[in-house]
Amino acid sequence: MAAISASMVKDLRERTGLGMMECKNALVEANGDIDVAIDNLRKSSALKAAKKSGRTAAxxxxxxxxxxxxxxxxxxxxxxxxxxxxxxxxxxxxxxxxxxxxxxxxxxxxxxxxxxxxxxxxxxxxxxxxxxxxxxxxxxxxxxxxxxxxxxxxxxxxxxxxxxxxxxxxxxxxxxxxxxxxxxxxxxxxPQELIEKEKEIFSAQAQESGKPAEIIEKMVQGRIQKFLAESxxxxxxxxxxxxxxxxxxxxxxxxxxxxxxxxxVGDGIEVEKKDFAQEVAEQLKG
Known part of the structure; x- marks a missing residue:
């Protein structure tokens, strides 16, 4: 097996931008042939990139x-x-x-x-x-x-x-x-649907006051006007x-x-939250 020198690893790192150990392992597998190592890395890295693309970026x-x-x-x-x-x-x-x-x-x-x-x-x-x-x-x-x-x-x-x-x-x-x-x-x-949604919430809150219907209507209209002004x-x-x-x-x-x-950044993206112990266990399995 060809000896893998530090300069060979450095050269491969500069040409691929990948980590030192990944480059060293690739050179070992390619028996020191940098071009073969690059081809192998491109194949494996493409697979890694495809796997990573399924992870949430928020x-x-x-x-x-x-x-x-x-x-x-x-x-x-x-x-x-x-x-x-x-x-x-x-x-x-x-x-x-x-x-x-x-x-x-x-x-x-x-x-x-x-x-x-x-x-x-x-x-x-x-x-x-x-x-x-x-x-x-x-x-x-x-x-x-x-x-x-x-x-x-x-x-x-x-x-x-x-x-x-x-x-x-x-x-x-x-x-x-x-x-x-x-x-x-x-x-x-x-949007009218947002106004109706807020009106529904305000109405439910106002009903708890026990006030007459006409008073509740005025209360709801006042809150809607305030909502529109603030938004x-x-x-x-x-x-x-x-x-x-x-x-x-x-x-x-x-x-x-x-x-x-x-x-x-991340507005509206749902991020799955995992238990830390569970995450470590999954990584060990991988």
């Missing part, structure tokens, strides 16, 4: 990019399994490439976006890092003036479209959306100056809020 980052003329912006969410990987430079570089691809083609169809080079890079990153990596979603927002904001932890990102105003006002509104998480721009935008962006107190609403702040700047998009 951590990760969001990122935004704006056009120079502020006419449009894009936002993406790229997921990993852990926060540790979400802070990895290789992961960040991949997320940046995804963002650039979305921005260049205004492409929000993830299947079409990943068909080709990006999917190869994702698979290679899964092999290198050892966690499932997924591109979850992307969105484009266009308008007269589009602003963006990404919170410092890279877990919340917002795009805002204004009629009138400027990018700075749009960014301020986006910052508010990140902090307050409104459901709609204005009360009229609230609508333009009616919320502006985070930078609670003395004015977001709508009034925008109006004072000669702007009107048209729409917004808010991405939060």
């Amino acid at each position: 951590d990760g980052v969001v990122a935004v990019k704006q056009a120079d003329d502020n006419s449009y912006a894009v936002v993406v969410e790229v997921n990993s399994e852990t926060d540790f990987v979400a802070r990895d430079d290789n992961f960040a570089a991949f997320a940046g490439e995804v963002l650039d691809a979305v921005f260049a083609g205004k492409q929000t169809d993830i299947a079409a976006l990943m068909d080709g080079d990006l999917e190869n890079k994702r698979s290679a990153l899964v092999q290198k890092i050892g966690e499932n990596i997924s591109v979850r979603r992307a969105a484009v927002l266009e308008g007269d003036v589009v602003g963006a904001y990404v919170h410092s932890n890279n877990r919340i990102a917002v795009l805002v479209s204004l009629k009138g105003g400027n990018a700075e006002v749009a960014k301020d509104v986006a910052m508010h959306v990140a902090a307050s998480n409104p459901q709609v721009v204005k009360p009229a935008d609230m 609508s962006l333009i009616n919320q107190p502006f985070v930078k100056n609670p003395e004015v609403t977001v709508g009034d702040m925008a109006k004072q700047a000669g702007a009107e809020v048209v729409s917004f998009i808010r991405f939060e």
Whole structure:
């Protein structure tokens, strides 16, 4: 059997990006032939990547990019399994490439976006890092003036479209959306099914008061109005100056809020929680 030197392991690591022991074992199996080792690693790594793709990736980052003329912006969410990987430079570089691809083609169809080079890079990153990596979603927002904001932890990102105003006002509104998480721009935008759901809850609560039906109806209507005000962006107190609403702040700047998009990492993803002892037992079995 050929002797496996440290330089051979180093060479294979640089060419594949895989771990030292994995490279050493591959060289042993290939009797020191680096090309054969690479072929074997590609086969086994592809299998590993396929297995990892079934694991839930609910951590990760969001990122935004704006056009120079502020006419449009894009936002993406790229997921990993852990926060540790979400802070990895290789992961960040991949997320940046995804963002650039979305921005260049205004492409929000993830299947079409990943068909080709990006999917190869994702698979290679899964092999290198050892966690499932997924591109979850992307969105484009266009308008007269589009602003963006990404919170410092890279877990919340917002795009805002204004009629009138400027990018700075749009960014301020986006910052508010990140902090307050409104459901709609204005009360009229609230889906009727959500209103009915809230009305049902409020009615059940009001019934317990024992008050007459007409009083209960007024109580429910009052709570619905409060719900709509609190859930609508333009009616919320502006985070930078609670003395004015977001709508009034925008109006004072000669702007009107048209729409917004808010991405939060992992929002809506169900993560299976396992007992620690059970998880260890499953890993030992594997």
